[in-house]
Amino acid sequence: MIINVDSPVLEIHDLTVSYDQSPVLWNVDLSLPPGKLIGILGPNGAGKSTLIKAIMSLVPVTGGYVKIFDRELNDVRSRISYVPQRESVDWNFPASVLDVVMMGTYGKIGLFRRPGKKEKKIAMDCLEKVGMQSFVDRQISELSGGQQQRVFIARALAQEADLYLMDEPFAGVDMATETAIFQLLQEMTAAGKTVIVVHHDIHSAMNYFDWIIMLNLHLVASGPKSEVVTEELLRKTYGGKLNLLTKVTDIIRQKDFNPLKN
Amino acid sequence: MSFDQNAFLIIFTASLISISCGLLGVFMMLRKMSMTGDAISHAVLPGIVIGFFVSGSQRGLEVIIGAGILGILATLIINWLKNKAKVQLDASIGITFTLLFAIGIILINMLAYKVDLDQECVLYGEIAYLPIDLWITDAGFSMGPRITYLAVLNLLLVAAFIFLLYKELTLTSFDENFGLVIGLPAGAINLALMSMVSYTTVSSFEAVGAILVVALLVVPPATAFLWTKKLTSLIKLTCGLGIFIAIAGYYMAYLVDSSIAGMMVAVGGVVFLGSALFKSIKPNSIFGTSTSIKPLEN
Numbered sequence: 001m002i003i004n005v006d007s008p009v010l011e012i013h014d015l016t017v018s019y020d021q022s023p024v025l026w027n028v029d030l031s032l033p034p035g036k037l038i039g040i041l042g043p044n045g046a047g048k049s050t051l052i053k054a055i056m057s058l059v060p061v062t063g064g065y066v067k068i069f070d071r072e073l074n075d076v077r078s079r080i081s082y083v084p085q086r087e088s089v090d091w092n093f094p095a096s097v098l099d100v101v102m103m104g105t106y107g108k109i110g111l112f113r114r115p116g117k118k119e120k121k122i123a124m125d126c127l128e129k130v131g132m133q134s135f136v137d138r139q140i141s142e143l144s145g146g147q148q149q150r151v152f153i154a155r156a157l158a159q160e161a162d163l164y165l166m167d168e169p170f171a172g173v174d175m176a177t178e179t180a181i182f183q184l185l186q187e188m189t190a191a192g193k194t195v196i197v198v199h200h201d202i203h204s205a206m207n208y209f210d211w212i213i214m215l216n217l218h219l220v221a222s223g224p225k226s227e228v229v230t231e232e233l234l235r236k237t238y239g240g241k242l243n244l245l246t247k248v249t250d251i252i253r254q255k256d257f258n259p260l261k262n
Numbered sequence: 263m264s265f266d267q268n269a270f271l272i273i274f275t276a277s278l279i280s281i282s283c284g285l286l287g288v289f290m291m292l293r294k295m296s297m298t299g300d301a302i303s304h305a306v307l308p309g310i311v312i313g314f315f316v317s318g319s320q321r322g323l324e325v326i327i328g329a330g331i332l333g334i335l336a337t338l339i340i341n342w343l344k345n346k347a348k349v350q351l352d353a354s355i356g357i358t359f360t361l362l363f364a365i366g367i368i369l370i371n372m373l374a375y376k377v378d379l380d381q382e383c384v385l386y387g388e389i390a391y392l393p394i395d396l397w398i399t400d401a402g403f404s405m406g407p408r409i410t411y412l413a414v415l416n417l418l419l420v421a422a423f424i425f426l427l428y429k430e431l432t433l434t435s436f437d438e439n440f441g442l443v444i445g446l447p448a449g450a451i452n453l454a455l456m457s458m459v460s461y462t463t464v465s466s467f468e469a470v471g472a473i474l475v476v477a478l479l480v481v482p483p484a485t486a487f488l489w490t491k492k493l494t495s496l497i498k499l500t501c502g503l504g505i506f507i508a509i510a511g512y513y514m515a516y517l518v519d520s521s522i523a524g525m526m527v528a529v530g531g532v533v534f535l536g537s538a539l540f541k542s543i544k545p546n547s548i549f550g551t552s553t554s555i556k557p558l559e560n
Binding site: 020056057058074077078080082084088089090092093094095096099100103104106107109111112113114115139141142155159 | 292294348427428435436437439440442443444445491493496
Protein backbone atom coordinates (compact mmCIF):
# COMPACT_ATOMS: atom_id res chain seq x y z
CA MET A 1 0.00 0.00 0.00
CA ILE A 2 1.62 3.25 -1.13
CA ILE A 3 -0.04 6.52 -0.29
CA ASN A 4 1.13 9.54 -2.24
CA VAL A 5 0.70 13.17 -1.20
CA ASP A 6 0.33 16.51 -2.95
CA SER A 7 3.25 18.98 -2.79
CA PRO A 8 5.62 16.48 -1.14
CA VAL A 9 8.77 17.46 0.73
CA LEU A 10 10.54 14.48 -0.85
CA GLU A 11 9.59 12.73 -4.06
CA ILE A 12 11.30 9.55 -5.21
CA HIS A 13 10.42 8.34 -8.68
CA ASP A 14 11.17 4.82 -9.85
CA LEU A 15 14.50 4.68 -8.04
CA THR A 16 16.76 1.68 -8.66
CA VAL A 17 20.17 1.24 -7.06
CA SER A 18 22.56 -1.62 -7.68
CA TYR A 19 25.96 -2.62 -6.36
CA ASP A 20 27.99 -4.67 -8.86
CA GLN A 21 25.09 -5.39 -11.20
CA SER A 22 22.86 -6.81 -8.47
CA PRO A 23 20.07 -4.38 -7.55
CA VAL A 24 19.62 -3.58 -3.88
CA LEU A 25 16.62 -1.29 -4.41
CA TRP A 26 13.98 -1.92 -7.05
CA ASN A 27 11.68 0.74 -8.49
CA VAL A 28 11.05 2.66 -5.30
CA ASP A 29 8.36 5.22 -5.93
CA LEU A 30 7.02 7.34 -3.10
CA SER A 31 6.28 10.86 -1.90
CA LEU A 32 6.41 12.16 1.66
CA PRO A 33 4.47 14.93 3.40
CA PRO A 34 6.22 17.77 5.28
CA GLY A 35 6.26 18.14 9.06
CA LYS A 36 6.10 14.43 9.84
CA LEU A 37 8.27 12.00 11.79
CA ILE A 38 8.86 9.26 9.23
CA GLY A 39 10.30 5.81 9.94
CA ILE A 40 11.93 3.48 7.42
CA LEU A 41 11.44 -0.14 8.53
CA GLY A 42 12.65 -3.39 7.08
CA PRO A 43 14.85 -6.42 7.79
CA ASN A 44 18.66 -6.37 7.53
CA GLY A 45 19.81 -5.97 3.96
CA ALA A 46 16.48 -4.51 2.85
CA GLY A 47 18.19 -1.41 1.45
CA LYS A 48 17.16 1.06 4.18
CA SER A 49 20.56 2.76 4.45
CA THR A 50 20.98 2.56 0.68
CA LEU A 51 17.71 4.48 0.24
CA ILE A 52 18.99 7.29 2.50
CA LYS A 53 22.36 7.31 0.73
CA ALA A 54 20.66 7.39 -2.68
CA ILE A 55 18.59 10.40 -1.57
CA MET A 56 21.86 12.14 -0.59
CA SER A 57 23.62 11.03 -3.83
CA LEU A 58 26.21 9.11 -1.83
CA VAL A 59 25.68 5.98 -3.94
CA PRO A 60 25.31 5.97 -7.73
CA VAL A 61 21.72 5.60 -8.88
CA THR A 62 20.97 3.17 -11.73
CA GLY A 63 17.57 4.58 -12.62
CA GLY A 64 14.94 7.05 -11.50
CA TYR A 65 15.31 10.37 -9.72
CA VAL A 66 14.92 12.10 -6.36
CA LYS A 67 13.43 15.53 -5.87
CA ILE A 68 13.67 17.39 -2.59
CA PHE A 69 11.46 20.44 -2.00
CA ASP A 70 10.60 19.98 -5.69
CA ARG A 71 14.23 20.82 -6.60
CA GLU A 72 17.47 19.04 -7.43
CA LEU A 73 19.62 18.00 -4.48
CA ASN A 74 22.41 20.47 -5.30
CA ASP A 75 20.05 23.45 -5.09
CA VAL A 76 18.80 22.58 -1.61
CA ARG A 77 21.84 21.08 0.15
CA SER A 78 21.80 23.73 2.87
CA ARG A 79 18.26 22.71 3.82
CA ILE A 80 19.08 19.02 4.31
CA SER A 81 20.79 17.44 7.24
CA TYR A 82 22.27 13.98 7.48
CA VAL A 83 23.18 11.67 10.35
CA PRO A 84 25.35 8.79 9.08
CA GLN A 85 25.69 5.48 10.92
CA ARG A 86 27.90 5.83 13.95
CA GLU A 87 30.25 3.07 12.74
CA SER A 88 30.96 4.92 9.50
CA VAL A 89 33.68 7.04 11.12
CA ASP A 90 36.74 6.36 13.28
CA TRP A 91 35.98 7.79 16.72
CA ASN A 92 39.67 7.72 17.58
CA PHE A 93 39.96 10.92 15.53
CA PRO A 94 41.61 13.80 17.43
CA ALA A 95 38.63 16.14 17.87
CA SER A 96 36.55 17.42 20.76
CA VAL A 97 32.77 17.14 21.02
CA LEU A 98 32.48 20.85 20.18
CA ASP A 99 34.72 20.44 17.09
CA VAL A 100 32.47 17.72 15.69
CA VAL A 101 29.20 19.59 16.35
CA MET A 102 30.65 22.75 14.77
CA MET A 103 31.22 20.73 11.59
CA GLY A 104 27.45 20.97 11.09
CA THR A 105 27.84 24.69 10.46
CA TYR A 106 30.67 24.35 7.90
CA GLY A 107 28.32 24.08 4.92
CA LYS A 108 27.04 27.58 5.56
CA ILE A 109 30.43 29.16 6.35
CA GLY A 110 31.96 28.53 2.93
CA LEU A 111 35.50 27.70 1.84
CA PHE A 112 38.60 29.14 3.56
CA ARG A 113 36.66 30.84 6.39
CA ARG A 114 36.86 29.79 10.01
CA PRO A 115 33.90 29.23 12.35
CA GLY A 116 33.46 32.08 14.84
CA LYS A 117 31.36 33.01 17.87
CA LYS A 118 28.04 32.62 16.07
CA GLU A 119 28.84 29.07 14.98
CA LYS A 120 30.06 28.22 18.47
CA LYS A 121 26.79 29.42 19.97
CA ILE A 122 24.75 27.33 17.51
CA ALA A 123 26.85 24.29 18.41
CA MET A 124 26.40 24.90 22.16
CA ASP A 125 22.62 25.23 21.76
CA CYS A 126 22.47 21.99 19.80
CA LEU A 127 24.56 20.16 22.40
CA GLU A 128 22.17 21.37 25.07
CA LYS A 129 19.20 20.01 23.12
CA VAL A 130 20.70 16.51 23.16
CA GLY A 131 21.83 16.85 26.78
CA MET A 132 25.55 16.83 26.07
CA GLN A 133 26.45 20.36 27.18
CA SER A 134 28.71 19.11 29.97
CA PHE A 135 30.83 17.18 27.45
CA VAL A 136 31.78 20.15 25.24
CA ASP A 137 35.55 19.86 25.66
CA ARG A 138 35.77 16.10 25.88
CA GLN A 139 37.67 14.24 23.17
CA ILE A 140 35.34 12.10 21.07
CA SER A 141 37.50 9.01 21.63
CA GLU A 142 36.42 9.13 25.29
CA LEU A 143 32.67 8.91 24.61
CA SER A 144 30.34 5.94 24.97
CA GLY A 145 28.32 4.70 21.99
CA GLY A 146 25.14 6.50 23.03
CA GLN A 147 27.05 9.73 23.58
CA GLN A 148 28.68 9.45 20.15
CA GLN A 149 25.23 9.07 18.65
CA ARG A 150 23.99 12.19 20.46
CA VAL A 151 27.01 14.14 19.20
CA PHE A 152 26.10 13.13 15.64
CA ILE A 153 22.50 14.25 16.17
CA ALA A 154 23.72 17.56 17.60
CA ARG A 155 25.91 18.02 14.53
CA ALA A 156 22.87 17.46 12.30
CA LEU A 157 20.86 19.97 14.35
CA ALA A 158 23.66 22.51 13.89
CA GLN A 159 22.99 22.38 10.15
CA GLU A 160 19.68 24.14 10.88
CA ALA A 161 17.98 22.28 8.05
CA ASP A 162 14.34 21.62 7.12
CA LEU A 163 14.73 17.95 6.21
CA TYR A 164 16.65 15.51 8.43
CA LEU A 165 17.81 12.09 7.23
CA MET A 166 19.03 9.81 10.03
CA ASP A 167 20.63 6.42 9.46
CA GLU A 168 20.05 4.16 12.49
CA PRO A 169 20.42 6.92 15.10
CA PHE A 170 19.18 4.60 17.84
CA ALA A 171 21.65 1.75 17.34
CA GLY A 172 23.35 1.13 20.67
CA VAL A 173 21.40 3.84 22.48
CA ASP A 174 19.78 3.10 25.85
CA MET A 175 16.03 3.46 26.42
CA ALA A 176 16.22 6.74 28.35
CA THR A 177 18.27 8.39 25.61
CA GLU A 178 16.04 6.94 22.91
CA THR A 179 12.94 8.41 24.54
CA ALA A 180 14.64 11.78 25.00
CA ILE A 181 15.79 11.90 21.38
CA PHE A 182 12.36 10.85 20.07
CA GLN A 183 10.83 13.67 22.11
CA LEU A 184 13.31 16.08 20.53
CA LEU A 185 12.44 14.77 17.05
CA GLN A 186 8.72 15.20 17.79
CA GLU A 187 9.34 18.81 18.86
CA MET A 188 11.18 19.36 15.58
CA THR A 189 8.35 17.96 13.47
CA ALA A 190 5.87 20.06 15.46
CA ALA A 191 7.95 23.07 14.36
CA GLY A 192 7.45 22.04 10.72
CA LYS A 193 10.67 20.10 10.08
CA THR A 194 10.55 16.72 8.37
CA VAL A 195 12.54 13.92 9.98
CA ILE A 196 13.21 10.59 8.24
CA VAL A 197 14.71 7.88 10.42
CA VAL A 198 16.02 4.42 9.52
CA HIS A 199 14.89 2.27 12.40
CA HIS A 200 15.03 -1.42 13.26
CA ASP A 201 12.90 -1.71 16.41
CA ILE A 202 9.26 -2.26 15.38
CA HIS A 203 8.07 -1.79 18.96
CA SER A 204 9.26 1.78 19.40
CA ALA A 205 8.43 2.55 15.77
CA MET A 206 4.77 1.96 16.58
CA ASN A 207 5.01 4.45 19.44
CA TYR A 208 6.73 7.34 17.78
CA PHE A 209 6.42 7.58 14.01
CA ASP A 210 3.60 9.38 12.20
CA TRP A 211 4.37 7.89 8.80
CA ILE A 212 5.99 4.55 8.04
CA ILE A 213 7.90 3.30 5.02
CA MET A 214 8.28 -0.49 4.80
CA LEU A 215 11.09 -1.69 2.62
CA ASN A 216 12.41 -5.04 1.49
CA LEU A 217 14.35 -4.39 -1.73
CA HIS A 218 10.97 -3.31 -3.14
CA LEU A 219 8.83 -0.70 -1.49
CA VAL A 220 6.17 -2.61 0.46
CA ALA A 221 4.28 0.28 2.00
CA SER A 222 4.43 4.01 2.58
CA GLY A 223 1.70 5.83 4.44
CA PRO A 224 0.34 7.05 7.78
CA LYS A 225 1.02 4.59 10.61
CA SER A 226 -2.66 3.84 11.21
CA GLU A 227 -3.14 2.75 7.62
CA VAL A 228 0.00 0.79 6.78
CA VAL A 229 0.72 -1.18 9.95
CA THR A 230 -1.18 -4.34 9.17
CA GLU A 231 -0.18 -7.93 9.72
CA GLU A 232 -0.26 -8.57 6.00
CA LEU A 233 2.16 -5.74 5.18
CA LEU A 234 4.46 -6.61 8.08
CA ARG A 235 4.53 -10.20 6.82
CA LYS A 236 5.35 -9.00 3.34
CA THR A 237 8.15 -6.80 4.67
CA TYR A 238 9.76 -9.28 7.01
CA GLY A 239 9.12 -12.29 4.76
CA GLY A 240 9.37 -15.78 6.14
CA LYS A 241 11.16 -14.73 9.28
CA LEU A 242 8.67 -16.52 11.53
CA ASN A 243 10.37 -15.86 14.83
CA LEU A 244 10.26 -12.22 14.15
CA LEU A 245 6.68 -12.39 13.00
CA THR A 246 5.55 -14.01 16.23
CA LYS A 247 7.40 -11.27 18.05
CA VAL A 248 5.57 -8.70 15.97
CA THR A 249 2.17 -10.19 16.72
CA ASP A 250 3.15 -10.40 20.40
CA ILE A 251 3.97 -6.75 20.37
CA ILE A 252 0.73 -5.91 18.65
CA ARG A 253 -1.21 -7.94 21.21
CA GLN A 254 0.66 -6.44 24.14
CA LYS A 255 0.03 -2.95 22.90
CA ASP A 256 -3.65 -3.87 22.56
CA PHE A 257 -3.35 -2.56 19.07
CA ASN A 258 -4.90 -4.70 16.41
CA PRO A 259 -4.51 -3.22 12.97
CA LEU A 260 -6.83 -5.86 11.52
CA LYS A 261 -9.73 -4.10 13.23
CA ASN A 262 -9.13 -1.03 11.11
CA MET B 263 82.08 24.85 20.54
CA SER B 264 82.06 27.55 17.94
CA PHE B 265 79.12 28.27 15.69
CA ASP B 266 79.28 26.00 12.70
CA GLN B 267 77.45 27.64 9.82
CA ASN B 268 77.28 24.47 7.76
CA ALA B 269 75.83 22.48 10.63
CA PHE B 270 73.27 25.20 11.24
CA LEU B 271 72.24 25.26 7.56
CA ILE B 272 71.87 21.50 7.40
CA ILE B 273 69.86 21.29 10.62
CA PHE B 274 67.74 24.29 9.62
CA THR B 275 66.93 22.83 6.20
CA ALA B 276 66.30 19.36 7.59
CA SER B 277 63.93 20.87 10.17
CA LEU B 278 62.02 22.73 7.46
CA ILE B 279 61.64 19.54 5.44
CA SER B 280 60.56 17.50 8.47
CA ILE B 281 57.96 20.12 9.40
CA SER B 282 56.52 20.27 5.86
CA CYS B 283 56.34 16.49 5.70
CA GLY B 284 54.95 16.25 9.23
CA LEU B 285 52.16 18.79 8.59
CA LEU B 286 50.98 16.87 5.53
CA GLY B 287 51.66 13.54 7.25
CA VAL B 288 49.23 14.37 10.07
CA PHE B 289 46.35 14.60 7.61
CA MET B 290 47.57 11.61 5.60
CA MET B 291 47.59 9.57 8.80
CA LEU B 292 44.12 10.77 9.86
CA ARG B 293 42.81 9.76 6.44
CA LYS B 294 44.50 6.36 6.86
CA MET B 295 46.49 7.17 3.74
CA SER B 296 50.05 7.08 5.08
CA MET B 297 50.91 4.36 2.59
CA THR B 298 49.47 6.44 -0.25
CA GLY B 299 52.12 9.01 0.72
CA ASP B 300 54.69 6.26 0.33
CA ALA B 301 53.27 5.39 -3.10
CA ILE B 302 53.31 9.02 -4.24
CA SER B 303 56.90 9.57 -3.17
CA HIS B 304 57.98 6.72 -5.47
CA ALA B 305 55.48 7.25 -8.24
CA VAL B 306 56.74 10.79 -8.95
CA LEU B 307 59.99 9.39 -10.39
CA PRO B 308 58.86 9.23 -14.05
CA GLY B 309 57.50 12.77 -13.68
CA ILE B 310 60.87 13.96 -12.38
CA VAL B 311 62.71 12.26 -15.25
CA ILE B 312 60.39 13.65 -17.92
CA GLY B 313 60.49 17.12 -16.36
CA PHE B 314 64.27 16.86 -16.17
CA PHE B 315 64.45 15.80 -19.80
CA VAL B 316 62.18 18.63 -20.96
CA SER B 317 63.85 21.40 -18.96
CA GLY B 318 67.38 20.03 -19.08
CA SER B 319 67.99 20.79 -15.42
CA GLN B 320 66.77 19.60 -12.06
CA ARG B 321 66.00 23.18 -11.03
CA GLY B 322 63.23 23.58 -13.58
CA LEU B 323 59.60 24.20 -12.82
CA GLU B 324 58.89 21.37 -15.29
CA VAL B 325 60.29 18.87 -12.80
CA ILE B 326 57.84 19.97 -10.11
CA ILE B 327 54.92 20.03 -12.55
CA GLY B 328 55.84 16.59 -13.92
CA ALA B 329 56.08 15.15 -10.43
CA GLY B 330 52.82 16.80 -9.41
CA ILE B 331 50.99 15.28 -12.37
CA LEU B 332 52.41 11.84 -11.66
CA GLY B 333 51.50 12.12 -7.97
CA ILE B 334 47.89 12.91 -8.85
CA LEU B 335 47.89 10.18 -11.50
CA ALA B 336 49.11 7.67 -8.91
CA THR B 337 46.29 8.71 -6.54
CA LEU B 338 43.71 8.40 -9.30
CA ILE B 339 44.96 4.97 -10.36
CA ILE B 340 44.92 3.74 -6.75
CA ASN B 341 41.36 5.01 -6.25
CA TRP B 342 40.22 3.57 -9.54
CA LEU B 343 41.71 0.15 -8.81
CA LYS B 344 40.14 0.15 -5.36
CA ASN B 345 36.65 1.41 -6.28
CA LYS B 346 36.06 0.21 -9.82
CA ALA B 347 38.25 -2.86 -10.23
CA LYS B 348 37.64 -3.92 -6.58
CA VAL B 349 41.32 -4.52 -5.87
CA GLN B 350 42.20 -4.27 -2.18
CA LEU B 351 43.68 -0.93 -1.14
CA ASP B 352 47.09 -2.28 -0.09
CA ALA B 353 47.41 -4.31 -3.29
CA SER B 354 46.40 -1.37 -5.50
CA ILE B 355 48.99 0.83 -3.76
CA GLY B 356 51.67 -1.83 -4.20
CA ILE B 357 50.89 -2.33 -7.89
CA THR B 358 50.59 1.36 -8.76
CA PHE B 359 53.76 2.74 -7.25
CA THR B 360 56.04 -0.12 -8.23
CA LEU B 361 54.80 0.15 -11.83
CA LEU B 362 55.32 3.91 -12.01
CA PHE B 363 58.66 3.67 -10.24
CA ALA B 364 59.80 0.99 -12.69
CA ILE B 365 58.80 3.22 -15.60
CA GLY B 366 60.91 5.96 -14.00
CA ILE B 367 63.96 3.70 -13.76
CA ILE B 368 63.55 2.57 -17.38
CA LEU B 369 63.32 6.21 -18.47
CA ILE B 370 66.45 7.14 -16.51
CA ASN B 371 68.40 4.34 -18.19
CA MET B 372 67.08 5.17 -21.66
CA LEU B 373 67.88 8.85 -21.29
CA ALA B 374 71.00 8.28 -19.22
CA TYR B 375 73.27 10.09 -21.65
CA LYS B 376 70.96 13.09 -21.79
CA VAL B 377 70.09 13.69 -18.16
CA ASP B 378 72.31 14.13 -15.17
CA LEU B 379 70.20 12.05 -12.81
CA ASP B 380 70.48 8.63 -11.28
CA GLN B 381 68.16 6.62 -9.12
CA GLU B 382 70.48 6.72 -6.12
CA CYS B 383 70.19 10.48 -6.02
CA VAL B 384 66.40 10.25 -6.12
CA LEU B 385 66.18 7.46 -3.58
CA TYR B 386 68.76 8.47 -0.99
CA GLY B 387 69.61 12.14 -1.46
CA GLU B 388 72.52 13.73 0.37
CA ILE B 389 71.89 16.63 2.65
CA ALA B 390 75.56 16.92 3.57
CA TYR B 391 76.30 18.47 0.14
CA LEU B 392 73.80 21.22 0.82
CA PRO B 393 76.30 23.95 1.86
CA ILE B 394 78.24 23.62 -1.42
CA ASP B 395 75.19 23.58 -3.71
CA LEU B 396 74.75 27.33 -3.89
CA TRP B 397 72.23 29.50 -5.63
CA ILE B 398 74.31 31.78 -7.85
CA THR B 399 72.47 34.71 -9.40
CA ASP B 400 73.09 35.80 -13.01
CA ALA B 401 75.34 38.55 -11.71
CA GLY B 402 77.52 35.88 -10.13
CA PHE B 403 76.42 36.71 -6.62
CA SER B 404 76.05 33.82 -4.17
CA MET B 405 72.72 33.79 -2.34
CA GLY B 406 73.39 30.75 -0.14
CA PRO B 407 72.33 27.09 -0.36
CA ARG B 408 69.73 26.46 -3.05
CA ILE B 409 67.95 23.60 -1.24
CA THR B 410 67.36 25.78 1.82
CA TYR B 411 65.43 28.21 -0.36
CA LEU B 412 63.42 25.34 -1.82
CA ALA B 413 62.64 24.07 1.68
CA VAL B 414 61.55 27.53 2.90
CA LEU B 415 59.26 27.98 -0.10
CA ASN B 416 57.88 24.48 0.36
CA LEU B 417 57.12 25.04 4.05
CA LEU B 418 55.44 28.38 3.31
CA LEU B 419 53.17 26.80 0.70
CA VAL B 420 52.36 23.75 2.85
CA ALA B 421 51.61 25.93 5.88
CA ALA B 422 49.40 28.25 3.80
CA PHE B 423 47.60 25.27 2.30
CA ILE B 424 46.84 23.77 5.69
CA PHE B 425 45.94 27.11 7.25
CA LEU B 426 43.45 27.96 4.47
CA LEU B 427 41.88 24.52 4.21
CA TYR B 428 42.17 23.49 7.87
CA LYS B 429 38.40 23.26 8.36
CA GLU B 430 37.81 21.31 5.14
CA LEU B 431 40.78 18.98 5.62
CA THR B 432 39.69 18.15 9.16
CA LEU B 433 36.06 17.51 8.21
CA THR B 434 36.80 15.35 5.18
CA SER B 435 39.44 13.40 7.13
CA PHE B 436 36.92 12.65 9.90
CA ASP B 437 33.79 12.00 7.83
CA GLU B 438 34.14 12.26 4.06
CA ASN B 439 30.48 11.45 3.35
CA PHE B 440 29.30 14.24 5.61
CA GLY B 441 31.59 16.61 3.76
CA LEU B 442 30.02 15.54 0.46
CA VAL B 443 26.52 15.95 1.89
CA ILE B 444 27.09 19.54 2.97
CA GLY B 445 28.52 20.29 -0.47
CA LEU B 446 32.29 20.37 0.15
CA PRO B 447 34.35 19.35 -2.90
CA ALA B 448 35.81 16.40 -0.99
CA GLY B 449 37.39 14.86 -4.08
CA ALA B 450 39.14 18.09 -5.04
CA ILE B 451 40.38 18.61 -1.49
CA ASN B 452 41.79 15.09 -1.48
CA LEU B 453 43.59 15.66 -4.79
CA ALA B 454 44.92 19.00 -3.57
CA LEU B 455 46.41 17.26 -0.54
CA MET B 456 47.96 14.60 -2.80
CA SER B 457 49.44 17.33 -5.03
CA MET B 458 50.99 19.01 -1.99
CA VAL B 459 52.50 15.66 -0.97
CA SER B 460 53.90 15.18 -4.50
CA TYR B 461 55.34 18.68 -4.54
CA THR B 462 56.88 18.23 -1.10
CA THR B 463 58.41 14.93 -2.18
CA VAL B 464 60.04 16.52 -5.21
CA SER B 465 61.16 19.55 -3.31
CA SER B 466 62.78 17.35 -0.66
CA PHE B 467 64.17 14.42 -2.61
CA GLU B 468 67.53 16.02 -3.36
CA ALA B 469 68.12 16.55 0.34
CA VAL B 470 66.73 13.48 2.04
CA GLY B 471 65.72 11.18 -0.83
CA ALA B 472 62.34 9.71 -1.70
CA ILE B 473 62.54 6.80 0.77
CA LEU B 474 63.36 9.02 3.71
CA VAL B 475 60.61 11.49 2.79
CA VAL B 476 58.18 8.64 3.46
CA ALA B 477 59.61 8.20 6.94
CA LEU B 478 59.21 11.92 7.64
CA LEU B 479 55.59 11.75 6.41
CA VAL B 480 54.69 8.80 8.62
CA VAL B 481 56.87 8.59 11.73
CA PRO B 482 56.51 12.01 13.45
CA PRO B 483 52.67 12.09 13.15
CA ALA B 484 52.37 8.47 14.28
CA THR B 485 54.61 9.18 17.28
CA ALA B 486 52.72 12.35 18.20
CA PHE B 487 49.39 10.51 17.96
CA LEU B 488 50.55 8.18 20.72
CA TRP B 489 50.79 11.16 23.04
CA THR B 490 47.85 13.39 22.26
CA LYS B 491 44.23 13.15 21.15
CA LYS B 492 43.84 16.81 20.22
CA LEU B 493 44.42 17.98 16.67
CA THR B 494 46.21 21.27 17.42
CA SER B 495 48.52 19.56 19.93
CA LEU B 496 49.06 16.76 17.43
CA ILE B 497 50.25 19.24 14.79
CA LYS B 498 52.49 21.14 17.25
CA LEU B 499 54.00 17.96 18.63
CA THR B 500 54.65 16.65 15.10
CA CYS B 501 56.55 19.85 14.23
CA GLY B 502 58.49 19.65 17.50
CA LEU B 503 59.43 16.05 16.81
CA GLY B 504 60.52 17.01 13.28
CA ILE B 505 62.94 19.61 14.66
CA PHE B 506 64.21 17.23 17.34
CA ILE B 507 64.81 14.52 14.75
CA ALA B 508 66.78 16.96 12.56
CA ILE B 509 69.04 18.11 15.42
CA ALA B 510 69.59 14.70 16.99
CA GLY B 511 70.00 13.06 13.58
CA TYR B 512 72.68 15.51 12.52
CA TYR B 513 74.82 15.19 15.63
CA MET B 514 74.45 11.39 15.81
CA ALA B 515 75.53 11.18 12.16
CA TYR B 516 78.44 13.52 12.93
CA LEU B 517 79.44 11.31 15.85
CA VAL B 518 79.52 8.06 13.90
CA ASP B 519 80.38 9.73 10.55
CA SER B 520 77.42 8.38 8.63
CA SER B 521 74.43 9.49 6.52
CA ILE B 522 72.54 12.40 8.08
CA ALA B 523 69.19 11.56 6.48
CA GLY B 524 69.54 7.92 7.49
CA MET B 525 70.35 8.90 11.06
CA MET B 526 67.39 11.31 11.18
CA VAL B 527 64.99 8.52 10.32
CA ALA B 528 66.72 6.13 12.72
CA VAL B 529 66.28 8.69 15.53
CA GLY B 530 62.61 9.07 14.56
CA GLY B 531 62.13 5.32 14.63
CA VAL B 532 63.77 5.02 18.04
CA VAL B 533 61.61 7.83 19.46
CA PHE B 534 58.51 6.11 18.07
CA LEU B 535 59.46 2.72 19.47
CA GLY B 536 60.27 4.29 22.83
CA SER B 537 56.89 6.03 22.88
CA ALA B 538 55.02 2.90 21.84
CA LEU B 539 56.83 0.89 24.51
CA PHE B 540 56.11 3.51 27.16
CA LYS B 541 52.44 3.69 26.16
CA SER B 542 52.06 -0.07 26.30
CA ILE B 543 53.33 -0.02 29.89
CA LYS B 544 51.47 3.12 30.99
CA PRO B 545 48.54 3.47 28.58
CA ASN B 546 46.84 6.31 30.45
CA SER B 547 49.58 8.91 30.50
CA ILE B 548 48.63 11.53 27.99
CA PHE B 549 49.17 15.22 27.53
CA GLY B 550 47.62 17.83 25.34
CA THR B 551 44.03 16.81 25.99
CA SER B 552 41.80 19.28 27.74
CA THR B 553 40.11 16.70 29.94
CA SER B 554 41.60 14.08 32.16
CA ILE B 555 40.41 10.55 31.71
CA LYS B 556 37.89 9.66 34.36
CA PRO B 557 34.84 7.41 34.42
CA LEU B 558 31.95 8.99 32.55
CA GLU B 559 28.87 9.71 34.58
CA ASN B 560 26.47 8.04 32.17
